[in-house]
Amino acid sequence: MTYIPISPHERDEMLATVGVKSLDDLFTAIPAKHRFPKLDLPPAWTEMDALEELTNIANANENVRGDLISFLGAGMYNHYIPSVVDHMLRRGEFYTAYTPYQPEISQGTLQAVFEYQSLMAALTGMEVSNASHYDGATATAEAVNLAFAQYRGKRRKVVISPTVHPQYRAVIRTYTQGMDIQLVGDAADAELDSDPSDLLAHVDDNACLVIVQYPDFFGRVYDYTKFIDDVHAKGALVCVVANPTALAMFKTPASMGADIVVGDGQPLGIPMWFGGPSVGFFTTRKQYVHKMAGRLVGETVDSKGQRSYVLTLTAREQHIKRERATSNICTNQGLIALGTAVYLSLLGKSGLRQVAELCYQKAHYAANALSKINGYSLAHNEPFFHEFTLVCPKPVAEINAHLLEHGILGGYDLGQDYPSLANHMLVAVTEMNSKEEIDTLVEVLSEVDHG
Amino acid sequence: MVSASSTTSSPLSATIVEPTIFDLSSRGRVGVRMPESDVPAAEPPPQHLLRPELPLPELAEVDVVRHYMRLSKFNYSVDGGFYPLGSCTMKYNPKINEDVCRLPGFLFTHPLQPIETVQGNLALMYQLQEWLKEIAGFAAVTLQPAAGAHGEFTGVLMMRAYHKSRGDDKRVKMLIPDAAHGTNPASVGMMGMTVVTIPSDERGNVDLKALEAACDDTVVGMMLTNPNTLGLFDENIEKVIALVHGCGGLMYGDGANLNALLGIVRPGDLGFDVMHFNLHKTFAVPHGGGGPGVGPVGVAARLADFLPEPLVGILEEGDEDKDMPPLYGYMKPAKSIGRMKAFHGHFGGGFVRSFTYIAMHGPDGLKDIAQYAVLNANYLQARLRDTYHIPFDRICMHEFVAEGQFEGSDVRALDISKRLMDYNFHPPTNYFPLIVHEALMIEPTETENKDTLDAFAETMIKIAEEAKTNSAIVKSAPNNTQFGRMDEVKAARELVLCCWLPENYDLSA
Numbered sequence: 001m002t003y004i005p006i007s008p009h010e011r012d013e014m015l016a017t018v019g020v021k022s023l024d025d026l027f028t029a030i031p032a033k034h035r036f037p038k039l040d041l042p043p044a045w046t047e048m049d050a051l052e053e054l055t056n057i058a059n060a061n062e063n064v065r066g067d068l069i070s071f072l073g074a075g076m077y078n079h080y081i082p083s084v085v086d087h088m089l090r091r092g093e094f095y096t097a098y099t100p101y102q103p104e105i106s107q108g109t110l111q112a113v114f115e116y117q118s119l120m121a122a123l124t125g126m127e128v129s130n131a132s133h134y135d136g137a138t139a140t141a142e143a144v145n146l147a148f149a150q151y152r153g154k155r156r157k158v159v160i161s162p163t164v165h166p167q168y169r170a171v172i173r174t175y176t177q178g179m180d181i182q183l184v185g186d187a188a189d190a191e192l193d194s195d196p197s198d199l200l201a202h203v204d205d206n207a208c209l210v211i212v213q214y215p216d217f218f219g220r221v222y223d224y225t226k227f228i229d230d231v232h233a234k235g236a237l238v239c240v241v242a243n244p245t246a247l248a249m250f251k252t253p254a255s256m257g258a259d260i261v262v263g264d265g266q267p268l269g270i271p272m273w274f275g276g277p278s279v280g281f282f283t284t285r286k287q288y289v290h291k292m293a294g295r296l297v298g299e300t301v302d303s304k305g306q307r308s309y310v311l312t313l314t315a316r317e318q319h320i321k322r323e324r325a326t327s328n329i330c331t332n333q334g335l336i337a338l339g340t341a342v343y344l345s346l347l348g349k350s351g352l353r354q355v356a357e358l359c360y361q362k363a364h365y366a367a368n369a370l371s372k373i374n375g376y377s378l379a380h381n382e383p384f385f386h387e388f389t390l391v392c393p394k395p396v397a398e399i400n401a402h403l404l405e406h407g408i409l410g411g412y413d414l415g416q417d418y419p420s421l422a423n424h425m426l427v428a429v430t431e432m433n434s435k436e437e438i439d440t441l442v443e444v445l446s447e448v449d450h451g
Numbered sequence: 452m453v454s455a456s457s458t459t460s461s462p463l464s465a466t467i468v469e470p471t472i473f474d475l476s477s478r479g480r481v482g483v484r485m486p487e488s489d490v491p492a493a494e495p496p497p498q499h500l501l502r503p504e505l506p507l508p509e510l511a512e513v514d515v516v517r518h519y520m521r522l523s524k525f526n527y528s529v530d531g532g533f534y535p536l537g538s539c540t541m542k543y544n545p546k547i548n549e550d551v552c553r554l555p556g557f558l559f560t561h562p563l564q565p566i567e568t569v570q571g572n573l574a575l576m577y578q579l580q581e582w583l584k585e586i587a588g589f590a591a592v593t594l595q596p597a598a599g600a601h602g603e604f605t606g607v608l609m610m611r612a613y614h615k616s617r618g619d620d621k622r623v624k625m626l627i628p629d630a631a632h633g634t635n636p637a638s639v640g641m642m643g644m645t646v647v648t649i650p651s652d653e654r655g656n657v658d659l660k661a662l663e664a665a666c667d668d669t670v671v672g673m674m675l676t677n678p679n680t681l682g683l684f685d686e687n688i689e690k691v692i693a694l695v696h697g698c699g700g701l702m703y704g705d706g707a708n709l710n711a712l713l714g715i716v717r718p719g720d721l722g723f724d725v726m727h728f729n730l731h732k733t734f735a736v737p738h739g740g741g742g743p744g745v746g747p748v749g750v751a752a753r754l755a756d757f758l759p760e761p762l763v764g765i766l767e768e769g770d771e772d773k774d775m776p777p778l779y780g781y782m783k784p785a786k787s788i789g790r791m792k793a794f795h796g797h798f799g800g801g802f803v804r805s806f807t808y809i810a811m812h813g814p815d816g817l818k819d820i821a822q823y824a825v826l827n828a829n830y831l832q833a834r835l836r837d838t839y840h841i842p843f844d845r846i847c848m849h850e851f852v853a854e855g856q857f858e859g860s861d862v863r864a865l866d867i868s869k870r871l872m873d874y875n876f877h878p879p880t881n882y883f884p885l886i887v888h889e890a891l892m893i894e895p896t897e898t899e900n901k902d903t904l905d906a907f908a909e910t911m912i913k914i915a916e917e918a919k920t921n922s923a924i925v926k927s928a929p930n931n932t933q934f935g936r937m938d939e940v941k942a943a944r945e946l947v948l949c950c951w952l953p954e955n956y957d958l959s960a
Contacts, residue, residue, distance in 0.1 A: 023825075029683075039586060041813055054554060063558070074563055078561070094740055095544070095739050102868070102869075107468075107522070109741065111471070118950045170790040250496070251502045334741030345519075346483055
């Protein structure tokens with residue numbers, strides 16, 4: 001009866017009103033032989049038990065705010081989250097509301113999502129943003145759906161750079177299983193000396209979409225302007241998977257001509273939370289808005305002449321179109337999108353630039369120091385933001401095991417996804433890493449016996 | 452200079468109740484002071500790669516807090532009142548869950564950490580998989596899907612993969628009752644399968660004759676919500692499943708309505724082959740104003756090899772005598788359909804809260820949930836039966852559907868819903884399921900007391916009276932709320948989807 005506010009005598013009055021004798025009598029429609037199974041679950045915890053047990057479980061982990069120094073990124077980043085963000089998310093008015101189907105009493109959620117859309121459009125430089133997808137990977141998969149629909153299924157090829165996040169590419173493969181669509185471009189083992197323009201060989205008049213990442217999975221920042229021009233000349237759309245923090249410093253994908261800009265909003269004020277929930281942002285040009293999946297909030301006025309907001313273009317959605325809908329999406333990541341909006345509002349123009357600048361400076365300090373250690377070098381000369389690829393003298397797994405003994409969470413082992421990049425570590429550095437931590441990393445690696 | 456695109460116009464004549472965060476921006480205000488860099492300055496990136504301006508708002512911390520506080524007050528929420536939104540299970544969200552999901556060990560762990568450093572997280576995920584298997588009667592569970600619709604997509608992909616793995620390539624038809632949620636046909640449409648709609652009979656069950664006629668060797672399976680969206684448990688469920696299995700099809704259960712079945716019946720025992728859970732409905736993960744959801748999927752043994760990767764499993768058994776816990780890690784099912792999203796699913800916001808909720812209920816507490824959810828729905832149905840027509844009137848499960856129209860009155864379901872707002876209630880779900888005229892789908896959940904249910908019933912009866920005697924006040928509702936009815940046509944026609952910094956705002960650093 002943990003959260004049930006009905007007393008035994010109230011229950012009996014209610015049963016009498018219904019016209020049955022007992023609670024069990026409400027379930028006669030259920031096949032008798034399967035009715036009331038005995039569930040093999042532990043007995044109920046009290047709130048005190050729960051707090052103690054969950055604290056023990058959480059403490060069985062080593063976290064990156066005290067237990068470990070982290071240089072691990074690869075799609076999820078350890079950034080500072082100002083206190084205000086969680087205070088706003090803990091407002092019951094926000095977190096215990098449903099999808100804003102009744103706009104008169106949901107203007108808080110609706111305006112916040114409208115602001116989220118506006119902030120993401122401002123950050124990516126695109127014209128429109130939807131109300132969010134599950135994460136960066138699923139947002140990228142929805143870009144495939146958009147492009148496929150845009151060409152009415154007449155172009156059936158999607159070209160994916162091998163330097164798009166491996167898990168994002170895996171999700172696209174899962175999503176398109178039933179679609180009779182060809183995914184090309186990332187089959188070959190990625191060569192670090194390859195150039196985005198190598199992908200153009202795959203782009204022909206059957207291609208509906210080309211997907212690249214910015215910075216790419218190895219950390220490199222390319223100006224895709226010429227590349228996007230070349231893809232457009234062949235009639236395909238371009239989707240750029242972008243790191244949102246990097247966009248505070250580097251030119252926008254919109255300014256390079258991208259048609260769709262997606263990514264994961266986790267770096268914008270959302271805890272890593274062992275991988276989720278985060279939020280997938282999806283921004284595009286206005287001309288594609290009718291093909292875009294997901295919810296959209298639009299501005300309007302109410303009967304009193306007040307500026308207000310509603311879910312709009314709902315005719316695209318599953319509850320109206322059913323099997324003809326381009327996507328089955330029902331929820332967005334409402335609360336996480338709100339967190340992102342609060343974070344961006346709070347940091348604003350100068351704060352987000354400072355975060356990006358700190359990431360850039362510290363990552364470059366680390367890259368410089370690490371590449372001076374005997375046996376280590378940078379794998380690329382291209383500009384990078386807060387993540388770079390380090391060539392190591394030994395398998396990354398061995399090095400990381402050693403680092404862990406010193407309380408350091410090493411970078412991502414690229415050999416897991418790219419067999420030719422065994423001994424290549426993807427190192428991430430954010431504003432959370434002090435100079436002292438970076439120096440410790442350099443020191444521990446310098447001491448390793450590389451014989 | 453920023454040029455306002457056509458998506459950013461603002462109606463000049465409208466009254467502004469709360470400015471947007473962009474309207475509130477003032478050049479030079481700072482919300483957060485970040486530390487100075489503690490490393491020697493690096494060479495800046497090449498100039499041609501740099502972004503010239505960043506058009507984000509500038510506000511102080513107090514500006515941001517007051518803005519979002521004011522916005523929060525425009526929302527109706529479960530913490531604020533009764534939210535009988537059918538099919539959404541808007542139950543109370545326990546506060547302890549908010550605390551435990553924010554423990555630092557959960558908040559600040561990276562999904563790609565070595566397994567030795569995240570044994571707490573993995574143990575919690577493993578245990579939650581086991582509990583969900585036990586609660587719903589399945590052989591295996593994936594926690595990865597991000598929401599109910601995502602879980603459905605996962606389930607349908609597995610059904611497809613199962614048939615293909617047997618060389619059974621001609622199965623393209625998915626059977627879906629006319630009462631189904633829109634996500635069901637949409638999930639199937641994404642896969643290029645065809646939907647065959649199965650009608651309901653006069654008692655709200657699947658029409659067995661129509662089902663039998665549709666069952667042949669081209670059927671992938673059937674997607675059934677049970678209890679269905681009328682709130683009714685299908686009285687012929689065993690026959691329905693036998694028919695689908697008889698033609699080689701698989702049975703998909705939409706777990707949206709699982710709240711009514713906890714400790715009452717296990718879908719796996721009835722013969723369902725695959726089902727998604729909505730942890731944000733049944734297991735009290737807050738709805739967050741539209742997400743994040745959490746949509747694990749349970750499967751029978753014959754589908755276990757097709758689950759998405761990774762699952763959490765035991766890599767090395769523990770030893771209780773030596774007080775040594777098992778070693779948990781990731782496993783890839785043999786014929787996995789692949790990955791549904793990056794990383795492991797909605798761990799912090801979803802798994803931790805649901806785990807805590809299940810642990811705090813235990814087997815008897817879970818049964819209480821279902822029993823009282825069903826009692827509350829039947830009590831409201833009984834109190835409204837004489838006033839509102841209930842087209843499928845029998846003992847319901849956790850929700851029921853009434854008709855929101857009256858002879859001789861022009862009041863419709865939507866008007867009743869809007870009028871409820873004047874009395875400080877959230878409306879029921881409108882116009883769904885599609886098979887009931889002017890549907891009002893009412894799901895009270897188990898976390899409402901009798902006083903609230905009585906007050907709601909009396910208000911509904913009063914509105915019915917108003918519909919006959921003073922319909923204008925119902926048609927114009929809501930009358931007492933901050934915001935009135937919205938011009939949805941204008942929103943769709945003008946399509947203003949973003950706002951921007953004010954014209955002429957100085958963007959220089």
